[in-house]
Amino acid sequence: MPIAVLISGTGSNLQALIQGQQQGLPIDIQVVISNRPKAQGLQHAALAGIPTYTIDHRQYSDRASFETIVTNTLHQYDHQLIVLAGFMRKLTADFVHQFYGKMINLHPALLPKYPGLNTFERALQAGDHEHGSTVHYVSPEVDAGPIISQARLPIQPTDTINTLRQKNTTLEHRLLPHTVRLIAEGRITFNDPNVLLDGKNLPSEGTDLTEII
Numbered sequence: 001m002p003i004a005v006l007i008s009g010t011g012s013n014l015q016a017l018i019q020g021q022q023q024g025l026p027i028d029i030q031v032v033i034s035n036r037p038k039a040q041g042l043q044h045a046a047l048a049g050i051p052t053y054t055i056d057h058r059q060y061s062d063r064a065s066f067e068t069i070v071t072n073t074l075h076q077y078d079h080q081l082i083v084l085a086g087f088m089r090k091l092t093a094d095f096v097h098q099f100y101g102k103m104i105n106l107h108p109a110l111l112p113k114y115p116g117l118n119t120f121e122r123a124l125q126a127g128d129h130e131h132g133s134t135v136h137y138v139s140p141e142v143d144a145g146p147i148i149s150q151a152r153l154p155i156q157p158t159d160t161i162n163t164l165r166q167k168n169t170t171l172e173h174r175l176l177p178h179t180v181r182l183i184a185e186g187r188i189t190f191n192d193p194n195v196l197l198d199g200k201n202l203p204s205e206g207t208d209l210t211e212i213i
């Protein structure tokens, strides 16, 4: 399955997809786009021989003109899925509608809990006993689209923001490739607003992959 990946930073989840592809994950990463020129993930992509584009949002006067360039770049490739892997720009409803059901996002919390930023801090402050990450279809409202999959981990009393982030990031490096595999293999399908696995509707929290990945 040809895919496009949008990033803004480290790109460790992009790297997990690249490694997955090298090890037989049935995907073909055709293009990586970053809105930040210094995103480390651009180097991972370049090393793997994947075409990269930097489209620096600061050079555009508004979201729409930035997104026009992103759209034009994406249309040069015939991807079937766009993966937002640490892409830190809000997208307009117009952009999202173009790719609705064909664009997924990885979020470091068990949605619908903790959309937005600082999820580790918020989970620790709330005294939660578990945390995790979610993969969901992108809808115009941030971190709110139909959920595909989640993976969980226990929060230990000794956990800090940093230890929780580290553990959660390791979890994401398995969750994202596995979820993309399910989509590439046609096992996950989307019949708005329902997400299906092997033809059966999933609950609103998606499929729990904690024990599988």
Ligand code: GRF
Binding pocket: 007, 008, 009, 010, 011, 012, 013, 014, 041, 085, 086, 087, 106, 107, 108, 133, 169, 172
């Ligand atoms: C991940 O934690 C993801 O959940 C969030 O941004 C982070 C990206 O990390 N959306 P990386 O750039 O893939 O290392």
